[in-house]
Amino acid sequence: MLKILIAKQIKVLDAYTIERDAISSIDLMERACRAFVNWFVANFDERIRVGIVCGPGNNGGDGLGIARLLKEKSFPVTVWIVKGQGDTTADFEQNLQRAQRTKVKIFEILHDDPETRPFEQTDVLIDAIFGSGLSRPVEGIFKWVIDEMNAATAQRVAVDIPTGLMADQTSTGSVFQANYTVSFQLPKLSFFLPGSYKYVGEWTLVEIGLHKDFISRAETHYHYITLKGCRKILKRRSRFDHKGTYGHALLIAGSLGKMGAAVLSAKASIRSGLGLLTVHVPRCGNVILQTAVPEAMASLDRSEEILTSPPTVDRYSTIGIGPGLGKASDTVKAMKSILQHFRKPMVIDADALNILAENPELLPLLPEGTILTPHPKEFERLVGTWGDDFQRLEKLREMSHKLNCVIVLKGAFTSIAEPGGNVYFNATGNPGMATAGTGDVLTGILTGLLAQQYNSLDAALLGTFLHGLSGDLAAVKKGMNSLIATDIINFLPAAYLKIRRE
Numbered sequence: 001m002l003k004i005l006i007a008k009q010i011k012v013l014d015a016y017t018i019e020r021d022a023i024s025s026i027d028l029m030e031r032a033c034r035a036f037v038n039w040f041v042a043n044f045d046e047r048i049r050v051g052i053v054c055g056p057g058n059n060g061g062d063g064l065g066i067a068r069l070l071k072e073k074s075f076p077v078t079v080w081i082v083k084g085q086g087d088t089t090a091d092f093e094q095n096l097q098r099a100q101r102t103k104v105k106i107f108e109i110l111h112d113d114p115e116t117r118p119f120e121q122t123d124v125l126i127d128a129i130f131g132s133g134l135s136r137p138v139e140g141i142f143k144w145v146i147d148e149m150n151a152a153t154a155q156r157v158a159v160d161i162p163t164g165l166m167a168d169q170t171s172t173g174s175v176f177q178a179n180y181t182v183s184f185q186l187p188k189l190s191f192f193l194p195g196s197y198k199y200v201g202e203w204t205l206v207e208i209g210l211h212k213d214f215i216s217r218a219e220t221h222y223h224y225i226t227l228k229g230c231r232k233i234l235k236r237r238s239r240f241d242h243k244g245t246y247g248h249a250l251l252i253a254g255s256l257g258k259m260g261a262a263v264l265s266a267k268a269s270i271r272s273g274l275g276l277l278t279v280h281v282p283r284c285g286n287v288i289l290q291t292a293v294p295e296a297m298a299s300l301d302r303s304e305e306i307l308t309s310p311p312t313v314d315r316y317s318t319i320g321i322g323p324g325l326g327k328a329s330d331t332v333k334a335m336k337s338i339l340q341h342f343r344k345p346m347v348i349d350a351d352a353l354n355i356l357a358e359n360p361e362l363l364p365l366l367p368e369g370t371i372l373t374p375h376p377k378e379f380e381r382l383v384g385t386w387g388d389d390f391q392r393l394e395k396l397r398e399m400s401h402k403l404n405c406v407i408v409l410k411g412a413f414t415s416i417a418e419p420g421g422n423v424y425f426n427a428t429g430n431p432g433m434a435t436a437g438t439g440d441v442l443t444g445i446l447t448g449l450l451a452q453q454y455n456s457l458d459a460a461l462l463g464t465f466l467h468g469l470s471g472d473l474a475a476v477k478k479g480m481n482s483l484i485a486t487d488i489i490n491f492l493p494a495a496y497l498k499i500r501r502e
Contacts, residue, residue: 057089
C-alpha cells in the first residue's frame with residue numbers, strides 16, 4: 001500500500017533524497033518540473049495560452065521551471081511572480097534566470113489592483129505559489145492573487161498541492177480552487193477528504209525519484225490502497241480445494257418490500273468466491289430468493305415479513321447482516337441474540353447499523369474483528385456530529401479502536417480504519433456508483449471474503465478495492481449515468497482478473 005506522509009516528513013524526504021542520491025536540489029526540482037510537464041503535454045493542446053503564478057519559494061521555482069519547459073515545447077506561456085515581503089530561495093533564483101534566458105514573458109505582481117484582471121487572457125492557469133510547507137492561511141497580496149485566480153474563467157491546475165490548502169490539518173482562508181492537481185510522488189492526506197475536492201479537483205501522482213528507502217521506513221497511520229497491494233492479499237486456489245475450503249456464510253437480510261437488497265447482497269457474496277451461502281429471509285422472500293439466486297440456500301424465518309427468529313449460527317464461517325432488514329422491535333431482539341451467540345467476525349451494514357445506533361448497549365457485544373460499513377449519515381448516527389473532515393477522521397479511528405472492529409466509511413476514497421489506528425483510503429470507484437443497492441453489493445463481497453478466511457482488515461481492503469474496481473470497469477462499458485448495482489456484480493469477475501493479471 002502507498003504511504004501518505006505528513007508535510008514535515010515530505011520535507012525531510014526531499015533532503016534525504018538529495019543527500020543519498022548525491023543530487024542537487026535544483027536537479028531534483030528539474031525532475032519535478034519535467035514530470036509535471038509530461039503530464040501537462042499529454043492533457044493539453046500546445047495552442048492554449050498558459051499562465052503560471054509563482055510564489056517566492058521552491059514551489060515558485062517549480063513554476064518557473066515548468067514555464068521554461070513549456071516554452072521550449074512551443075506553448076504560449078506567461079508568468080506572474082508574487083513575492084510579498086519574503087525572500088526568494090536560491091533554486092527559485094536559478095530557475096528565474098533560466099526562464100529569462102528562454103524568453104519567457106515574466107511580470108511581477110507587487111500589490112492588489114481591483115481595476116485589473118491579470119489572468120483573463122489565459123486558457124489554463126497554473127498555481128505554483130506555495131507548496132505543502134505552508135503552515136498558516138495566506139494573506140495580503142497572496143490572498144488577493146488567489147481570489148483573482150479563482151475568479152478567472154481558465155482551467156486551473158495546481159503544482160503539488162493547491163495554495164492555501166493544508167496537507168494534514170484544517171484549512172482556513174483563501175484556497176486556490178484547482179480543476180486538476182499534479183502531486184509529486186505521494187498524495188497528501190487532505191486529498192482524500194470530502195471538503196477538499198472543491199480545491200483539489202481530480203488529482204494525479206507523478207514519479208520524481210524520491211528515495212524509496214526513506215519511504216519504506218517512514219512511520220504513518222495513513223495509506224492508499226493500490227492494485228499491487230491487493231494482489232499481495234489475494235489468495236491463490238489449490239487444485240484440490242473444494243467448496244468447503246471457501247467457507248459457509250450466513251446472510252441475514254431482507255424484509256417485505258426490501259428483498260432486492262437481500263438478492264443483491266447474496267449474488268455479490270457468491271461472486272466473491274464463497275463456497276456455500278445460506279440466506280435467512282422472512283417467508284415472503286422465499287420464492288424471490290430461490291428464483292433470483294439459485295446458488296444460495298434459503299433459511300426461512302417464522303415471520304412472513306421481518307426477521308424475528310434467526311437460525312442456529314454456530315456452523316457458519318461468518319455472518320453478514322443488515323441489507324433491507326428493517327428495525328422492528330422483534331428484529332432488534334433477534335439481532336441481539338445473534339450477537340450474543342456468534343463470536344466470529346461479522347459484516348454489519350444498513351439497518352443493522354441503525355439498530356446499533358439506536359441501541360448502543362449492543363455495541364459491546366460485537367465480535368472482535370467485525371466489519372462495520374456505514375455511509376456518512378449512518379456513521380454520524382453512531383458517533384455524533386463533527387466539525388470538519390479531520391475531526392471525522394479522528395472519530396473514525398477512535399471508534400475502530402474502542403470497538404476493536406474494522407470500520408469501512410463509504411464514499412469517495414472510502415476510508416477503512418482498523419483498531420491499531422491505521423486508516424486506508426480506497427483508490428477505486430466512481431460517481432456512477434452513487435445509486436441504490438451498491439452498498440448491499442459491498443456487504444455481500446465482504447461477507448464472502450470473511451468466509452474464505454481472509455482476516456478482517458485484508459477482507460475490508462480487498463473487498464472495497466474489488467467493489468470500486470468492478471464499478472470502474474462497468475462504467476467504462478456502460479457509462480456512469482446508467483450504472484446500477486447489478487452491473488457491479490457482473491463485472492466482479494473482470495475485477496478479479498485485472499488484479500491477478502496486472
